[in-house]
Amino acid sequence: MENDMRKGRRAYGGLVVGLVALAVGLAGCSDGDQDTASATVSTLPTASATASPSASASASESPTATASPSPSATPSEKPVVKATVGGYGGWNLAKAVADARAHHVGSVTYADASELHRSVVHTSNWKVCTQSPSAGTYATSTKLAFTIVGVGESCSNPPSASSGSTSTSGGSSSSSGGSGSGGSTSKSGGSSGSGGSTSTSGGATKTTTCSIRSNAGNCYRAGQFCRSSDVGATTTDAAGRAITCSLSSGRNRWHY
Numbered sequence: 001m002e003n004d005m006r007k008g009r010r011a012y013g014g015l016v017v018g019l020v021a022l023a024v025g026l027a028g029c030s031d032g033d034q035d036t037a038s039a040t041v042s043t044l045p046t047a048s049a050t051a052s053p054s055a056s057a058s059a060s061e062s063p064t065a066t067a068s069p070s071p072s073a074t075p076s077e078k079p080v081v082k083a084t085v086g087g088y089g090g091w092n093l094a095k096a097v098a099d100a101r102a103h104h105v106g107s108v109t110y111a112d113a114s115e116l117h118r119s120v121v122h123t124s125n126w127k128v129c130t131q132s133p134s135a136g137t138y139a140t141s142t143k144l145a146f147t148i149v150g151v152g153e154s155c156s157n158p159p160s161a162s163s164g165s166t167s168t169s170g171g172s173s174s175s176s177g178g179s180g181s182g183g184s185t186s187k188s189g190g191s192s193g194s195g196g197s198t199s200t201s202g203g204a205t206k207t208t209t210c211s212i213r214s215n216a217g218n219c220y221r222a223g224q225f226c227r228s229s230d231v232g233a234t235t236t237d238a239a240g241r242a243i244t245c246s247l248s249s250g251r252n253r254w255h256y
Helices: 002-067 093-102
Strands: 083-085 107-112 126-132 136-138 143-150 198-201 204-207 234-236 242-248 251-255
Touching: 093 107, 093 126, 093 143
Parallel strands: 107 143
Antiparallel strands: 083 136, 126 143, 198 204, 234 242, 242 251
């Protein structure tokens, strides 16, 4: 029994020694972990210092990237079309109108420069005296207006209402009363009003005022319809201006 007690004391002593050794080992491990943690903490400033320049560098480059596409995004402007008005004084009316429209003039109007207020049947029988606006460059909505007289008439001295009889002038179609012996012709035209005649002598054509009248006895005006029997005949309107009956746009009309 005494031997058993000795063995128990030895075992207990060994256990105590083992526990002490284990405690010492654990203490050593704890010190090592603290050293590792402190080393890790000490390196953190270095990492943050290393990261900060790269972040600032990337921030400084960002404005250049956003500014580069702006010039190419600007849309191009379309060219503005303008009307070019020439100086048309003395031009044949038909040619002046065609030229103005070819140069983008939006509207062209014309009116008789004389006090007769004659209507225009064929623009080729008239010429331009004045225009408004004058020659230049304008918007395409510009309205170009002409004052006109018959081809061969004077712009400075246009026909007037008091001008009695008149000879056929340029600007009217050539009259034709037929031909016969003696170099003169006459044509009543079947009118019911007072008579009159168209005569040709020495190459000049003169017409008595309203030599041809309507069935109601009225003087004709340019632009009115005329009878088939009057085609080729020449008379005058109430102002004494010579008018001729001819086919125009499929109908017989009186025109200057």
